[in-house]
Amino acid sequence: MKERIVVKIGSQILSRKDGMLDLTRMSALVDQIAELHKNNIEVILVSSGAVASGKSEIKAKAKLDTISARQLYSSIGQVKLINRYYDLFQQQGIICGQILVTKEDFATRRHYLNQRNCMSVMLDNKVIPIVNENDAISVNELMFTDNDELSGLVAAMMGAKKLIILSNIDGIYSDNPSKPEAYIFREIDIKKDDIENCIQSSKSATGRGGMTTKYNVARRAAEEGIEVIIANGRRDNILVDLIKGKDVVSTRFKPSGKGTNSIKKWIAHSDGFTKGEIHINKCAAEVLLSDKAVSLLPVGVTKISGNFEADDIVRIIDEKGKQVGIGRTSYSSEKAKETIGKNNKKAIVHYDYLYIEK
Numbered sequence: 001m002k003e004r005i006v007v008k009i010g011s012q013i014l015s016r017k018d019g020m021l022d023l024t025r026m027s028a029l030v031d032q033i034a035e036l037h038k039n040n041i042e043v044i045l046v047s048s049g050a051v052a053s054g055k056s057e058i059k060a061k062a063k064l065d066t067i068s069a070r071q072l073y074s075s076i077g078q079v080k081l082i083n084r085y086y087d088l089f090q091q092q093g094i095i096c097g098q099i100l101v102t103k104e105d106f107a108t109r110r111h112y113l114n115q116r117n118c119m120s121v122m123l124d125n126k127v128i129p130i131v132n133e134n135d136a137i138s139v140n141e142l143m144f145t146d147n148d149e150l151s152g153l154v155a156a157m158m159g160a161k162k163l164i165i166l167s168n169i170d171g172i173y174s175d176n177p178s179k180p181e182a183y184i185f186r187e188i189d190i191k192k193d194d195i196e197n198c199i200q201s202s203k204s205a206t207g208r209g210g211m212t213t214k215y216n217v218a219r220r221a222a223e224e225g226i227e228v229i230i231a232n233g234r235r236d237n238i239l240v241d242l243i244k245g246k247d248v249v250s251t252r253f254k255p256s257g258k259g260t261n262s263i264k265k266w267i268a269h270s271d272g273f274t275k276g277e278i279h280i281n282k283c284a285a286e287v288l289l290s291d292k293a294v295s296l297l298p299v300g301v302t303k304i305s306g307n308f309e310a311d312d313i314v315r316i317i318d319e320k321g322k323q324v325g326i327g328r329t330s331y332s333s334e335k336a337k338e339t340i341g342k343n344n345k346k347a348i349v350h351y352d353y354l355y356i357e358k
């Protein structure tokens, strides 16, 4: 089987000081991805840069609020960004394609599977998927923390062995990177090392989540058995050197030995998505575990725990305390409690939003 990796490129790497796309850097990174691709490595690219690229294209007629500005800039900038990628990959004889996603696409199993299928069919046909958040339509609670979070979700979903997060800095420093005494952590063993306190809330001019999300995403991905490397995208030949195993300055998160199946990964990487538990009786568990396409009805529910809203993702637990599946609830926890054990009520988890672990 081919080696599969996810490469995330931050906005800062792709934009020059004047706000224009840094075509030289972009082209250097595309050349490296092309080299990996030609060496039979499947690369999924998660690229930021839409908002930064859009800003330099248009001056808004009136002062915009944050959401409208992000929508306007990203809608223009994404076109520019993907066109550049398309041309650069084409010069290498490679086809790339665009996938724009929202957080919702990871909260709904069907969307999740659609996405996974889309990326798989692209990779099977030697197309490089270029993923970005659909900034034009994902606002507020629909937004990912940033593209670092998205890259972790994509790596887990696609069963990637490695996730390389390229930023404008060599890795995670022990202190504020501007301090002379700060040094880079070269390897982090998540079982032993907790370096959260070393990270400042500061971030680059165009970056969204800063180093904190990179660290959190890297920890979670490493727990799932994915090797994560945070490195500087401005260093020459960084990707190829990292893949060749050269000793380039960077922060590497040692992957844990255990691998998990895709639904577990979905849950593990969506800690914000499972908000509570629905406990069910023996009869309901039997029906759900059968081959029938059934929804979970309140009549089979014995207990609700946690606080959740309608449409949140919850765990479904049988009477022995074993998780039988996960699903998207149609009720808030408050409403769900009122319907426990009652007949003739609408499904608490509709079949379309139910995933049963068999």
Ligand SMILES: Nc1ncnc2c1ncn2[C@@H]1O[C@H](COP(=O)(O)OP(=O)(O)O)[C@@H](O)[C@H]1O
Binding pocket: 009, 010, 011, 012, 013, 166, 167, 168, 169, 171, 172, 173, 174, 175, 176, 177, 198, 199, 200, 201, 202, 203, 204, 205, 206, 207, 208, 209, 210, 211, 212
């Ligand atoms: N301990 C630390 N080590 C490295 N960088 C840090 C640390 N604490 C905060 N940072 C900041 O995180 C920034 C990288 O995050 P971000 O701006 O989101 O980049 P990107 O746009 O590539 O996602 C660095 O430029 C740096 O200013």
Ligand SMILES: N[C@@H](CCC(=O)OP(=O)(O)O)C(=O)O
Binding pocket: 009, 010, 011, 012, 047, 048, 049, 050, 051, 052, 074, 132, 133, 135, 145, 146, 147, 148, 206, 207, 208, 209, 210
């Ligand atoms: N989706 C946004 C990127 C937001 C983001 O996460 O930026 P960064 O922290 O630079 O990776 C864009 O394309 O502008």
